[in-house]
Structures are given as C-alpha cells and as structure tokens.
Amino acid sequence: MIIGSHVSYGPQGLLDSVKEAISYNANTFMFYTGAPQNTLRKDIDLSLVGAAHELMQNNNIDINNVICHAPYIINLANNTTETKYQFSINFLKEEINRCTKLGIKYLVLHPGSSVGLDPHIALDNIINALNIVLKNDSKVTILLETMAGKGTELGKNLEEIKYLIDHIINKDKIGICLDTCHLNDAGYDMANFDHYLDEFSKLLSLDYIKCLHLNDSKNPINSHKDRHANIGFGTIGFTNLLNIINNPRLKDIPKILETPYIGNTLEDKERLYPPYKYEIAMLRKGEFNPNLMEDIRNEYQTS
Numbered sequence: 136m137i138i139g140s141h142v143s144y145g146p147q148g149l150l151d152s153v154k155e156a157i158s159y160n161a162n163t164f165m166f167y168t169g170a171p172q173n174t175l176r177k178d179i180d181l182s183l184v185g186a187a188h189e190l191m192q193n194n195n196i197d198i199n200n201v202i203c204h205a206p207y208i209i210n211l212a213n214n215t216t217e218t219k220y221q222f223s224i225n226f227l228k229e230e231i232n233r234c235t236k237l238g239i240k241y242l243v244l245h246p247g248s249s250v251g252l253d254p255h256i257a258l259d260n261i262i263n264a265l266n267i268v269l270k271n272d273s274k275v276t277i278l279l280e281t282m283a284g285k286g287t288e289l290g291k292n293l294e295e296i297k298y299l300i301d302h303i304i305n306k307d308k309i310g311i312c313l314d315t316c317h318l319n320d321a322g323y324d325m326a327n328f329d330h331y332l333d334e335f336s337k338l339l340s341l342d343y344i345k346c347l348h349l350n351d352s353k354n355p356i357n358s359h360k361d362r363h364a365n366i367g368f369g370t371i372g373f374t375n376l377l378n379i380i381n382n383p384r385l386k387d388i389p390k391i392l393e394t395p396y397i398g399n400t401l402e403d404k405e406r407l408y409p410p411y412k413y414e415i416a417m418l419r420k421g422e423f424n425p426n427l428m429e430d431i432r433n434e435y436q437t438s
C-alpha cells in the first residue's frame with residue numbers, strides 16, 4: 136500500500152517534508168511549496184534537494200509517488216480581472232518549475248471557482264489556462280482534484296471533469312486526484328466506490344487517476360461542504376475508506392491523508408497533534424481504533 140499524508144515544507148524545504156513523512160512510517164507524502172493559502176515562495180536550495188532524494192531512497196519512498204499541491208488561491212476559472220487570471224497562470228507555471236527542480240512528477244490543482252461567471256465560460260477559462268501551461272516537454276503532470284462543490288467550485292461532478300479533460304490538448308500531462316471527502320460531499324456514495332469507478336470509466340479511462348486524497352467527512356453525502364474528518368470519525372466511516380484504499384483498481388496509486396490535527400483536549404484547540412502516524416498504522420492494520428484520539432493525545436503528552 137502506498138500511503139502517506141500532507142506534510143509541511145520546512146525551513147529545509149523538501150528535506151524537512153521527507154523527515155516528517157518518515158516519522159509517520161509513510162512511504163509517500165504530499166507537500167505545498169509554501170503556505171497553501173498564500174503565494175510567498177522561497178528559492179529552492181538544490182543541495183538540500185539532493186539530500187532529500189537520498190533520504191527518500193534510503194527509506195523506501197519512491198519519488199514518483201510524491202505529490203505537490205498548488206496553493207488554493209490559484210483560480211484559473213475566473214478571468215473577470217485579467218491581471219488576477221494572468222497571475223494564476225504565471226504562478227502555476229512557476230509551481231511547475233519548482234516541481235521540476237524538486238524532481239516531483241505530480242502537481243495537484245483545484246480546478247477553480249466560477250465566482251459570478253457562467254460555469255461553462257469558467258470551465259473554458261480553466262481549459263485555456265491549462266493549455267497555455269501544459270507543455271509537451273514538461274516532466275510534471277497536473278492532477279485536477281475532484282471538488283465538493285462548495286460555493287461555486289468546479290470539478291464537482293464527473294461531467295465537469297470529463298469536459299475539462301476532453302479539451303486539454305496535452306493529455307499526457309493531465310490526470311485526476313480523487314478526494315473521498317469531496318466526492319461524498321459532492322453526492323457520490325463512498326459505500327459503493329466501485330459504482331463510482333464504473334461511472335468514471337464510462338466517461339474517462341481510470342488511468343487518469345494518479346492520486347487519492349483519503350479523508351473522512353464531517354458532513355453527510357451531497358452537503359457540498361468540504362470539511363475533512365479523521366479516518367473512521369466521519370460520515371464515510373472506516374470500513375468504506377478501508378475498502379477504497381484496498382480497491383484493486385486503485386492499487387498502485389498513492390493515498391494521501393489530509394485529516395485534521397487533534398486538539399489536546401476536545402475543547403482546547405491550542406496544542407494540535409498530527410494524527411497521521413496513528414491513522415496510517417490503523418489503515419495498514421485494517422482495524423478501526425475507536426480510542427484513536429485519546430491514544431494520540433496520551434502519546435504526545437507523555438513524549
């Protein structure tokens with residue numbers, strides 16, 4: 136099983152990300168090249184990249200399974216303000232350059248939000264931008280993420296995803312990242328994941344799926360909310376999520392947890408602990424631990 140989580144990109148960049156992933160016993164990971172909510176980015180130190188690659192090799196992490204995530208504020212769907220649209224296109228180009236320097240193959244991108252535009256026009260704006268950005272000689276593939284349909288988000292159903300993929304010229308450089316919380320919130324039943332994959336394969340080859348974000352959801356199916364829950368503590372549930380990661384049709388793709396950090400106590404949000412080591416262990420074992428939260432708090436408090 137190729138499984139890991141979101142990790143931070145520390146002062147030593149990718150090297151810190153690898154160290155964090157190893158501490159969770161993960162064999163892959165996902166990172167942002169800076170804060171997800173802003174576009175401030177540091178130059179990449181190539182000597183540290185070499186050290187990061189070596190550490191991956193020595194710890195059974197295949198760099199081809201490592202995922203970079205573009206910041207949320209890139210919005211390719213809305214061109215009402217031309218300068219903002221151009222900024223998003225240019226930032227995405229730079230993000231691809233950063234991935235190339237880091238040796239990372241996959242860049243996950245939220246397709247965008249229409250914010251006031253006709254959704255059809257907004258979808259065409261995304262296509263236009265991606266066709267500018269996706270070059271033949273690029274080593275980086277952009278993975279469009281399936282969205283919950285919160286607000287005016289696009290990419291919330293298979294029809295929109297198919298429309299986007301169909302109009303991308305350079306199809307070798309485009310793929311899909313599924314997110315179980317988003318799919319649930321968008322109205323797809325995660326208890327019947329094979330049905331979703333059947334519907335997907337009627338419209339698009341399953342080969343487009345290159346990554347899976349594994350998250351439980353705080354909200355019921357079709358709620359269009361997008362609030363991630365810890366594995367087994369949401370409305371999708373442990374068994375359904377376990378079945379999804381063990382689905383033979385997605386065997387070789389990386390599974391990435393983006394579940395919330397755990398508070399010191401239920402009320403106290405000041406000290407937050409990463410749940411990933413524990414959730415990965417629980418998923419590998421294949422057995423739900425109803426005391427997971429308490430176990431995490433106890434272990435961090437005594438360590």
Ligand SMILES: [Zn+2]
Pocket residue numbers: 204243245280
């Ligand atoms: Zn995402």
